Amino acid sequence: MKNSKLLISVIVTAIITAGITYNVVQPRESVSSNPDDPFSKLRSTYDILQSNYYKDVDTTKLVEGAIKGMVDSLEDPYSVYMDVEEAKSFSENISSSFEGIGAEIQESNGSIMIVSPIKGSPAEEVGLKPKDVILKVNDESVEGLSVNEAVLKIRGEKGTKVNLLVQRAGVGELTFTITRDTIPLETVYYEVIEDNIGKIQITKFSETTGEELSNALKELQSKNVKGLVLDLRQNPGGLMDQALLMSDLFVDKGEIILQVEDRTGAKEVYKAENNKVVNLPVTVIIDGGTASAGEIMAAALHQSAGIPLVGEKTFGKGTVQTAKAFDDTSSVKYTTAKWLTPDGSWIHEKGIEPTVKVELPAYANLPYINPDNVLKVGDSTPEVNAAQQMLKALGYTDISEKGYFDENTEKVVKQFQEDQGLTVDGKITKDTTIKIIELIQNKIKDNDTQLEKAISVLKEQL
Template sequence: MGKKRFLIIFGFFLTAVVSAGITYGAVKYNEISNISNDPFGKLRSTYQTIKTDYYKDAKTEDLVDGAIRGMLGALEDPYSTYMDTKEAKGFQENISSSFEGIGAEVQESDGAIMIVSPIKGSPAEAAGLKPKDKILKVDNTSVEGMSVNEAIMLIRGEKGSKVKLLVERSGVGELNFTITRDTIPIETVHFEKMDDGIGKIQITKFSESTDKELAKAVSELTKQNVKGFVIDLRQNPGGLLEQAVYMSDLFIAKGKNILQVENKDGSKEVYKAENEDKIDLPVVVVVDEGTASAAEIMAAALHQSAGIPIIGDKTFGKGTIQTTKAFKDGSSVKYTIAKWLTPDGHWIHEKGIKPQYAVSLPEYAKLPYLDPEKTLKEEDSSAEVKVAQQMLQALGYNNVKANGIFDPATKQEVEKFQKENGIAVNGQIGGETTIKMIESLQKKLIENDTQLEEAVNVLKKQLAS
């Protein structure tokens, strides 16, 4: 009898014995008890079957947690999830106090764990993680199929400890990161008086005290007689909706819309500005692909209801609102309750906000991270070598060709870089050399922040008019 024929006959035989309720091999087929019209009948019956017939003891707590995760997963909404006690505590810390980790906002997207935005000044930002990087593994553990909170608990850890991430970046491929965890501070607003009397205010996320921090920044800069404000919302993953409302209220005339909330039944609630004394100095807003959620609410509100121009790249595009429900054991569910719309009623979900002044950072700002623990040397050929060559080119070492081959010309330029930066000359890229290259690029980016430069130019034109 041929193999193909045997498989066909075996398939028929198995179907026959299943239909008859007969035991075959190691599989026993039994009909689960009859279920009434009660929609939870199958759930209760399955639970009872597992508790009585499963070959090992199953913890009731684990079964209940699994059922809740399954219900939320069936919604196919990356922003609705179950959080056990540990996960819920971590979530609360992220919006109310400091925590220890790498400092990156993540979400589930099409079954993958994706970076929304690294937090300003965090290890994640310093390492070079970018918005929309997809995390594949954490310390060699695949995160496929995990909830976003399960992945977060793997990524977080004690200050000073290291975590390895394997990520996939669109147009680049897979990248390895080794990141040293640190304390992520609660301070969410940073400000300074720039040249020409312009006040720069950077908001990194929207937590419980951000409105007070913003008010303080505006007050301090006003005392320094600034002529206008640049509100920097780049790499801001969002946070609390009420904070976006309070903060937008500072810049919008009383009675004008801040946002609209569309409920399940189609009804809409309109949030309007209530501040009697709005800021009357010129303002511009800077955004990028890491500007999300509450940060998008503020950007849209300031533009549509106060005529404030937006500069930068198209934003992330998160137009839903979540709330949490806590259980007595400390666990909780986070779930979507409504859409938020811009003041004029548009839904920017998965579309983002297009700036009036489209400006991107220099190409070298998008270069992947180089792992300092990995050594690149002459005769190596890899994607990492190409990245290192592109870094050297961006730093002015133009005799290098970005072809991914560590040739003698590359070695010569590496030696030149090492000599000029007081590093032991060996012609290899790794350790101190890699760290110095990254630091030099970051410094150059600060000095050549094309988005901030355009924001200042737009603000100056307003001041001159």
């Protein structure tokens, strides 16, 4: 008996040392499963939990959890199960306006990452950049969340605010306070710029984008423009059929637009089906926010129509997804194939290199300054450094750029406030911050080096 107690003591000690506590009151019983039926184990687990779990079990949660686990096991950031609310959010993003911050996000190596902010959106205005990694939403970690779960935390009613903590490569952690707004359906913007050149910006590929582009081309051609600059920067992609439809306008009939390779290696080749509509010189601007369908179009126009690409390397998304809806409107989005450029290249996680590499001025990539924060003498933060660099870019060259708000910085801030008709107190508060950001944004527009180079390259073709 004594030895028996000693044995029990040793076992308990070993369990506690291992950090594990068991309170098993019955011996384990094996559960039979049919090796010929891969779902028998799943059904048995469901039955066990339904019958024996110590609390009532929500059947819907069990089933949806199983489906999510199945899809997550693919370890593919573009394949996800979406419950009813998540599926509705996904559908809105493709087909209609919605309320939120206006940024495309994806899961990348277990993190939630910005693919691209949408043109004119709150996300773009505050300075979110492609490949910013979201760490927290309203002080809640997004670690372990799916893309759709993160989207539901970020979205909200127009006029409400959301706080994002992001990690930016080479910069560190940044905090953004963003006021949600209505993100419009319009995806194509056009205008006539210098020397009667037409400029078209495409912000994403939704259900109406092909029609919008056709209308823009008709309007610009009616104005007898001499050439076109197609701006695909910060375009996160969207519907593949729209990319095919739109590329067809620029590529000769019979030329390859896209190849799609399935799991067996079989390839389906998509070619231009119509005579091209655009017979003018064209250049395309791309950057790190050009992704997916945006990359399809950029590659097609470059490789099959000889159109030069100007800017920076694209994002690098080379897979195709489809979504299947269930009767309750929940759905599963999953990857069906790789897409390849006309010459057969797979650009996934590599991106497309521009023909002519051009970066924006350094001040175009400065981090956001939160207008709700007060920056004053004695502060030493990344926001102080950003403010100093912005002020220097605006012509206040005597300012320090060390990130420490010293007396010289206060002096320069007072001068800036006086020049702009603001309250002169030497602190960077809401009105001063907003004015600095406004002037920097105007300066970026006035000094768009990528657009300037695209125009220059276009003129060489005239």
